Amino acid sequence: MSSFSTFYNVSIPKPILNDDLEQLAQIKGPHDSLEVYWIPKTKQIVAWNGFEWWIQPNGPISRSLAVLMDCREWSIITEELHLFDRDYKNGERAPEEMERKFLECEWSDYACDKMRFQAVLDVDVGSD
Numbered sequence: 001m002s003s004f005s006t007f008y009n010v011s012i013p014k015p016i017l018n019d020d021l022e023q024l025a026q027i028k029g030p031h032d033s034l035e036v037y038w039i040p041k042t043k044q045i046v047a048w049n050g051f052e053w054w055i056q057p058n059g060p061i062s063r064s065l066a067v068l069m070d071c072r073e074w075s076i077i078t079e080e081l082h083l084f085d086r087d088y089k090n091g092e093r094a095p096e097e098m099e100r101k102f103l104e105c106e107w108s109d110y111a112c113d114k115m116r117f118q119a120v121l122d123v124d125v126g127s128d
Contacts, residue, residue, distance in 0.1 A: 009067045012053045015046055022086075024111055026118045029069050038111040045107050058111075062103035071123045078102050080120040091118075 015021060017037075024045065025036040037046045043058045047068055056064050062073040069076070081099040084091040094102070094117075102119070110117060 006057060007059060007063060007067075008055075008057060009064075010055050012046070012055050014053055021046060022111065024107065024116060027065070028118075028120045029065075030121070030123050032069070034065075034068060036107070038107065040111070043108060058106055058108045060103075061105055061107060064107065065103070065121070069121075069123065073103075075124045076103060077122045077124055078119060079122055080118075082118045084116040084118070086114045086116060 015037075020041065021037040021039060023035065024038040025034070027034040027036065032049045035048045037048075038044075039046065045056050045058065045064065047054045047056065047064075049068065054068065056067070060073075062076060065076055066073040078099055081094040081102050082091050083094050083098075093099075
């Protein structure tokens, strides 16, 4: 079964933010900001856009963000990517190559390596 057919994006009530959820990312988009949390036991993400909470499976970051940002995958542009250790204490701008391939990664690529990130994204409306 392909990962595309198992993708889901389900609105959920506000979860209890405890040890079952690890903050994974803070993302600034053109219209909204997102906070993304990782659930290690189920390998899912929970995202909050400031208004609603969503749960999705692990999968390509581009697919997930396209649904959350209501745009096409190929229209998302990574403007900045900063990587941090688990506690957001030691951070640095990601190397250019990593920034270029960021959207091709899966959430688990960062979560399993105990990396956290902040990203600034834009959407190329000409690509939609």
